[in-house]
Amino acid sequence: MITVFIFLAVLLLITLGVAAYETYMERKVAAFMQDRIGPDRAGPFGILQPLADGGKMFMKEDFVPANANRWLYFLGPAIAMTTALLTGVVIPWGGTLTIGDFTMNMQAADPEIGILYVFAMVSIGVYGIMLGGWASNNKFALLGAIRAASQMVSYELAMGLSIVALVLHTGTLSLGGIVDQQLDGLWNVVYQPLGFLLFIVCAFAECNRAPFDLAECETELVGGYHTEFSSMKLGFYLFAEYVNMFISSAVMATLFFGGYDIPFFDQAGRTEWWVTALGTGMFFGKIVFFIFVFMWIRWTLPRFRYDQLMNLGWKKLIPLAILNILLTGGWYHLKPYIFK
Amino acid sequence: MSTAMQPLTQRSRQVSNKKMSLMERIYLPAIAKGMMITLKHFFTVKAATVKYPEELRPMSKVYRGMHVLKRDDQGRERCTACGLCAVACPAEAITMVADERKKGEEKLYREEKYASIYEINMLRCIFCGDCEDACPKEAIFLTDRLVPTDYQRRPFVYGKEWLVEPLDPSLRVDVSKRQTPEVLKFKEQRQYSHNR
DSSP, rough: OOOOHHHHHHHHHHHHHHHHHHHHHHHHHHHHHHTTHHHSSSSGGGGGHHHHHHHHHHHHHHOOOOOOHHHHHHHHHHHHHHHHHHHHHHHOOEEEEEEEEEESSSSSOTTHHHHHHHHHHHHHHHHHHHHHHHHOHHHHHHHHHHHHHHEEEEEEEEHHHHHHHHHHHOOOOOHHHHHHHHHOOOOOHHHHHHHHHHHHHHHHHHTOOOSSOOTTTTHTTTGGGGTTEEEEHHHHHHHHHHOOOOOOOOHHHHHHHHTTTOOOOOOTOOOOHHHHHHHHHHHHHHHHHHHHHHHHHHSSSSOOOHHHHHHHIIIIIIHHHHHHHHHHHHHHHHHHHHOO | SSOOOOOSSOOOOOOEEEOHHHHHHHHHHHHHHHHHHHHHHTTOOOOOOOTTTOOOOOOTTTTTOOOOOOTTTTSBBBOOOHHHHHHHHHTTTTTEEEEOOTOOTTTTBSSSEEEEEEEETTTTTTOOHHHHHHHHOEEEOOOSOOOOOSSSSSGGGEEEHBBBOOOGGGGGOOOOOTHHHHHHHHHTTTSGGGOO
């Protein structure tokens, strides 16, 4: 029991650390793709930049608009941050860690409905944005909040449907179970390429990342839902976005890219803790790659217009996801007849 | 206008509203192409950044920056407070108060009249260089120094303590880039109203 708490504390720290350094990575990736150097003043290569940014956030005036709903105004960033951090609990970060007599599962909890839990937390996350946008009593913030809500509703459908096809393939909703299957066989992306494509597009939309960042949309809505937020409340919103990005990268790696599976790697003859550590390292490698893809897309594509966003969600992604379910279901239904 | 518009350049292109093909409508090949372009830039030389305090951007040889009020070889102020620069200034940024040179000040001022107050409002100044052209005494020049930033407006009104160059010969401000022999020769030609 105590090990689980320690594991959770470590997980919390790692998540926050990764999120902090994602901001640095984002600025560096953006700079590199625009032929710039990026932040390089705080420490060697600017690696202390997240600390400087965080310090700046704390120094800023914590402003509450006059007619804001104070309670909801405080609740918004808190919900956004809390739900973002809660999701990491069900993700299998590695195999079983064995050092001597001590064994620990690198997954804090493995409920049988792991995927549904992730979805539930992501869905609650939108309340943070909605409440914050509503409570700040500002038209731009309200528009941003409305956009965030409708966008989440639209894309959660396609995301859920793309996962239905995956679940048809795996036969389990437990994230640990899904990774275990991929340890022996091929990665799920081989079986569900269309599902993965739909999932990654919807993940961009769920994380409010470009090209779907209509909720903040600084060119039209000043700052969108966080227009009126300042100081660490704004910091929480921005931070929650990066935590969400980290978690959705982890979910993508878990569901479609084998989790902590290392391809073409023979475990025989190596100590167990070493194998687990390598697997976790591999998992983080995959996560960093997906985070890079998030940023790569952001600094390549312009933002969608609102009607384009809705068209894509309802008229393209959802029919494609249903088609994917039909194909997958048909395949598993007909397989016994074809391969007798 | 009965005839069709004649193109002025060769750059005009015929545009069309043709229906997009399936590959174009899928949009993914175009995304992949764009991502390859950004990835290519990710690995290219980072040429867009100039690390400012250490590196300076190359400036034009005749860059017009902060003004200087020159002294002559013996360290006397050249300015005689004639006011031609203030008259020439299109932004009305220059003001001055003239004063008479007293006995014993011959080492400080070159002629009998001098500017006791000489102020340039750097927020008004448009750095056109007309003051420099107007000056008959070769006293005011624009240099390649930049006007430093500030949080208030008041410090941008530069008095003589900012504008007159230091007495120390090693700290004199070099204006040879703007006061070239060609410029000096042009200024001698009195047939131009500019130089009268």
